[in-house]
Amino acid sequence: MIAPHSSSTPARTVRSVRKAVVPAAGLGTRFLPATKATPKEMLPVVDKPAIQYVVEEAAAAGLDDVLMVTGRHKRAIEDHFDSAFELEQALAAKGDAVRLDAVRGPARLADIHHIRQGEPLGLGHAVLCARRHVGDQPFAVLLGDDLIDPRETLLSRMLDVHGRHGGSVVALMAVPPEQIRHYGCAAVEPAGEEDVVRVTGLVEKPSPRDAPSGYAVIGRYVLDPGVFDVLEHTPPGRGGEIQLTDALREPAAGGTVHGVVFDGLRYDTGDRAGYLRAVVRLACARDDLGPEFAAWLKEFAAGLEDGTAPVSRGLAA
Numbered sequence: 001m002i003a004p005h006s007s008s009t010p011a012r013t014v015r016s017v018r019k020a021v022v023p024a025a026g027l028g029t030r031f032l033p034a035t036k037a038t039p040k041e042m043l044p045v046v047d048k049p050a051i052q053y054v055v056e057e058a059a060a061a062g063l064d065d066v067l068m069v070t071g072r073h074k075r076a077i078e079d080h081f082d083s084a085f086e087l088e089q090a091l092a093a094k095g096d097a098v099r100l101d102a103v104r105g106p107a108r109l110a111d112i113h114h115i116r117q118g119e120p121l122g123l124g125h126a127v128l129c130a131r132r133h134v135g136d137q138p139f140a141v142l143l144g145d146d147l148i149d150p151r152e153t154l155l156s157r158m159l160d161v162h163g164r165h166g167g168s169v170v171a172l173m174a175v176p177p178e179q180i181r182h183y184g185c186a187a188v189e190p191a192g193e194e195d196v197v198r199v200t201g202l203v204e205k206p207s208p209r210d211a212p213s214g215y216a217v218i219g220r221y222v223l224d225p226g227v228f229d230v231l232e233h234t235p236p237g238r239g240g241e242i243q244l245t246d247a248l249r250e251p252a253a254g255g256t257v258h259g260v261v262f263d264g265l266r267y268d269t270g271d272r273a274g275y276l277r278a279v280v281r282l283a284c285a286r287d288d289l290g291p292e293f294a295a296w297l298k299e300f301a302a303g304l305e306d307g308t309a310p311v312s313r314g315l316a317a
């Protein structure tokens with residue numbers, strides 16, 4: 001068994017990667033009706049939209065250029081990472097420095113760019129849309145549905161591995177067999193480091209029977225720009241979509257894809273239960289909200305145990 005990376009693993013500072021691509025064109029059908037007029041990436045996790053955590057993660061790893069690949073109805077994302085002149089003026093006039101900082105923060109995280117995908121042809125196609133912006137440098141891809149806890153340093157570790165091995169690096173997580181059908185799955189072999197493997201093959205959303213391992217690709221990638229040429233000729237795969245997983249199979253067979261095995265805190269905010277878990281855990285971790293909320297949560301959970309928890313008993317206060 002390969003020892004997974006945790007936040008205690010020190011990150012080195014090898015940084016040839018500056019740009020991050022954040023695909024954000026999905027329809028968010030699992031959250032309807034909330035996502036009828038609001039992009040799913042803008043749903044709040046405590047008091048920040050989910051996509052802000054992703055951009056903060058990129059910035060924390062030293063990536064100062066972020067390209068959002070959006071679709072129609074995603075103007076709220078553009079507005080969120082822009083200045084909000086009237087709001088800022090009103091908060092400044094009131095002397096509310098804390099909220100003013102919160103409003104200005106997102107636009108200051110990185111140089112943020114937006115491009116539209118046009119047609120929903122899949123994750124591989126969304127990444128291909130970034131080709132002109134990215135150019136011929138390696139780049140990171142962060143998927144908004146996978147929220148990595150801000151206390152983790154997964155992306156830095158991946159950049160470190162990329163700095164030493166080159167090629168492409170994917171984030172992997174061991175999942176139970178019945179869950180592998182929701183993910184890209186990697187065939188792996190040891191690579192001589194605790195939490196690093198060589199990826200020898202990839203399958204998008206296999207049945208447990210066909211899965212080459214129990215390692216799922218979670219939504220963090222550091223990619224060699226050569227992937228664009230492969231994507232140009234990658235035919236539609238699973239679900240009739242152009243899959244990033246399929247495009248990585250060729251370089252994996254050539255021995256140039258590594259995986260960082262992660263076992264830290266990750267939330268699938270594309271799933272309603274995962275989203276709720278993210279809200280609860282991140283709320284508990286907050287200095288301002290955590291103590292009071294955690295105390296209420298303990299009482300609520302104890303009530304669930306003995307059957308006294310329902311909101312009608314007044315515990316919702």
Ligand code: G1P
Nearest residue numbers: 123146182183184217218219245
């Ligand atoms: C995408 C990728 C899949 C990966 C997953 C991680 O799938 O295609 O390989 O494992 O993200 O969240 P999606 O969840 O967008 O269907």
